Amino acid sequence: MNKKIISVLLAALMIFSLCSCGKDKGSERKAANEVVIGIAQDLGDSLNPYQMTAAGTKEIMTNLYEGLYKVAPSGDYVPAVAEDCNISEDGTVYTFPLRQGVKFHNGKEVTAEDVIYSFKTCLEISVDSSLPAVLQSADVKSEGNNIVITLSAANNDFLAYVSLVYIIPEGYSAEAATNPVGTGPYKFVSRSVQESIVFEKFDEYWGTPASIKKVTCKIHENSTALIAAINAGAIDLVPHLTLDQVAGIGEGYDVLEDSMKLVQALYLNNAREPFNDVRVRKAICYALDIDEILKITAEGHGSKLGSSIYPAFSKYFDESLVGMYPHNVDEAKRLLTEAGYPDGFSMTVTVPSNYTPHVNVGQVIVRQLQEAGIKAELKEIEWNSWLTDVYSGRDFDSTVSGFDASTLTANALLARWTSDNKKNMIGFKSERYDELIAKATVETDDAIRTQLYKEATRVLAEEAANAYIQDLAEYTVINKDLSGYTFYPLYRIDFTTIYYK
């Protein structure tokens, strides 16, 4: 009798497990105009607009939150909650007339009070490092339907910062972490930790309405599971995949190539011996064979860099810096001898172990340095330790890592290397560089400013501040039935442009 029970039970369970995979979920979703996006990391931080830290959280939540201005796919800043922006002659007074009839997801209309509250709260609780500093020197007032912001000194990047001050209803900050409300094209529906976050199209959005009705972001922290879920047709779109991952994708999907928009380099501790000697730094640059690195780690994909600007930032990217230090072991050895290290020296290459692309590149670099006579050694550390020891503690020889831009401004990538900047992890010191950045920040003429930034990037390259490697290639996989996915020059997954063909 027992056996009968078991067999019935087992059969029942088996049928359950079989029905869970048989259905064609893809066409079901198409009929319902829904999209499932696979994301590789949990939204493991606050959803409060001013306290999001992870790039993976921000790139999704920008579908929900908007500032007075927001970034467009072209990289320009365009009006959002504000209708326009008038800047005074001297560049210190910004007047933003509010757009009429912009509604929050809770149905309330946006008022000047909400905007003032948002600026005030952002200044108080923001976890961003540069934003509060900028807001500190800004006086925000409302004049009727206008928001007038007076700066203590002109700042050409101000609109970029304005775009980070997401507008939320007055008094809503505390609740925003659990039930976010903004003015964006999508509104928050639900969130389940380590499982998913669900958004729905906001019907009263002021701008071009989105096409997709419901967007579910499914969290798959396990990469194998993510790929398997794509192949099972459970997911329509996955950003930020590597070449290896894409290789396993079956039919029914398009693969779009893009770059990660970050500056990957072998960052050198300029403040520490022997890296305080420019000849040693140059020797390291000559010792590295970037083409080989790309070939081994990404089958040749990736955009080479010459300085701290990535190519997607076309305005400031200087292509002539890319080949400044061609692979040349003899030159590297000559420079080392000249610097007093004819037999090389010992150094560690620290890498954050959770970032496979950095670890892979680190392994190739160590071998290439050894070929040039430098006794290099790879050291993998946990991400938390990387933040405390390497980034904040500056206790490292060299590290393979990547820096991205929080706003679409040259300063987001370049300002950190000025001598007294707290974020100058490598301890780079150059009077000329400091001077160029300081001048560029206050220069109002765009052409001159661009030229100054370009010169600054040249200083970084000439001084061999770091051994610059690449902006890594990355891939987005998208259901063949979908179209319209748009890349931004910074981290962003825009739901609004996607539609079913």
Next chain:
Amino acid sequence: MKYVLKKAINLILTVVLVSFLAFCAFQIIGDPIARMLGAEATPEKIAQLREELGFNRPVMTRYLEWAGNFLRGDMGISYSYKLPVAEMVLPKLGTTVALTLMAFVLTCVASISIGVFQVRLKSARIDRLMTVANQIIMSIPPFFIGILFTCFFGLVLHWFTPGYFVSFKEDPAGFFGYLFLPAVSIAIPKISQCVKMLRSQTGAELEKDYIRTAYSRGMNTGFAVNYHALHNAIIPVISFLAVSLAEMLASCIIIEQIFTIPGIGRLLLSSISSRDFTVVLAIVVILVIWVIVVNYIADIIYPLVDPRIKVSK
């Protein structure tokens, strides 16, 4: 009544001790501030947040405060998610408990039937073969079986999609379907252990005088096994199953990683790496309560099966 009281005191003491140890462990591995604020945090911000969250105060004060809130049913707010811990943990607990219970039911049903089948076997050769096979299966850890299952059933046969977990709310059939293989992975080693135990216990009972007397009264083997030997052999098996039920919850923590099931195991591990104390402590306390309660239930069942055992000891 005295017994219940004793158990309750036992439970409270264990919870206090374990949660305190967990609390202390976090003093060693550091706080979550750096991660909460990201790479760009300024020292002032760090100091400010540390002050806000009270990391500057002595461990004992903070522990007592946490314990006080916990008793009042307030598990605190997750540092990283900023969500109430209860809201995060309790829905996940359902998944993990469902997985554990599925594995447990499988173990009970399968091991008792296989065990009885083996005892009643006429052929000594098959009996020996089963014992050897049992010995081998017993030594395979659940996580390895899990890996084999994902490869074979997931990637080769495509019976299920590894990682494509659906929640109970979305699709109850899909939910149990997805949990089936993980539950089997957890159950298999336990089944072999249990079968071995049942086999040797019942075997020993069958040698005893009362069974011989039973045979002499004209009883057949089936009756002797089912109504006499099994009854006496089952006591240690029940205590084994009770211990297993506690262990299975621990196995879930690992199996959840392999099958990417969003249960409390995965939440526990990710919370440890993000130094999210409040979540970790809540889960640890839940695990402790689980283990103690399960053992308590086993204690209650004994006298029901065998009236000679009294709880009042």
